[in-house]
Amino acid sequence: MIVETEAYEPTDPASHSFAGKKTRNATMFGAPGLLYVYRSYGIHWCANVVCCEEGVGAAVLLRALEPTDRLDVMRARRGLDDIGLLAAGPGRLTQALDISGAHDGLDILTSPFTMRPPEASVEVVASPRVGITLAADRLWRYSLAGSSFVSRPRPRA
DNA sequence: GTATTGATCTTCT
DNA sequence: GAAGATCAATACA
DSSP states (O other): OEEEEEEEOTTOTTSTTTTOOOSTTGGGGSOTTBEEEEEETTTEEEEEEEOSSTTSOOEEEEEEEOOOSOHHHHHHHHTOOOGGGSSBSHHHHHHHHTOOGGGTTOBTTSTTOOOOOOSSOOOEEEEOOSSOSSSTTSOOEEEETTOSOSSSSOOOO
């Protein structure tokens, strides 16, 4: 269950799409629903979902999720037992789901992926984004209220 | 406990 | 050659 996301769009200096379409972010300008995966700091993968029509260059970064199934698989991939740390963070999330550059450009609604809306209405809180140096004051980080699986307030198991 | 830095790779200057 | 939408190990108080 996704509990934390961040928004990125073309007029945002911190966004990969800010400087226009480039080799790295071509997927970000693709059709909505595509998965945009890029390498971060050389060692992590970060997963985004394109959320505007083709050519716009807007996407949502998946920052954290609450593991609800296949915990053993995720724990094995992360080498961790603490459920609160399995996917609390962009790099951790991709590692837990085994997402890599090979998944860049795939449709989030097909193949190995599944996307479902919440079963009930959820309470979402906005806050400053994490880990960026530009436009860090924009309240474009959206997290599930009260969730202990978000990446910021380091959850204590 | 908080602060700092290394790991490691793609893209841009 | 430097920096980045990060993580985790190490250094210090």
